[in-house]
Amino acid sequence: MAKIVGGMTTSHVPAIGGAMAKGIQNEPYWKP
Numbered sequence: 015m016a017k018i019v020g021g022m023t024t025s026h027v028p029a030i031g032g033a034m035a036k037g038i039q040n041e042p043y044w045k046p
Contacts, residue, residue, distance in 0.1 A: 033041075
């Protein structure tokens with residue numbers, strides 16, 4: 015069996031990681 019290992023890293027702003035996990039990073043609030 016294969017073992018799938020994934021990871022996600024973000025900068026010093028944890029909220030961005032939460033937005034990415036929810037798939038809302040493309041909303042206007044999160045745009046740079």
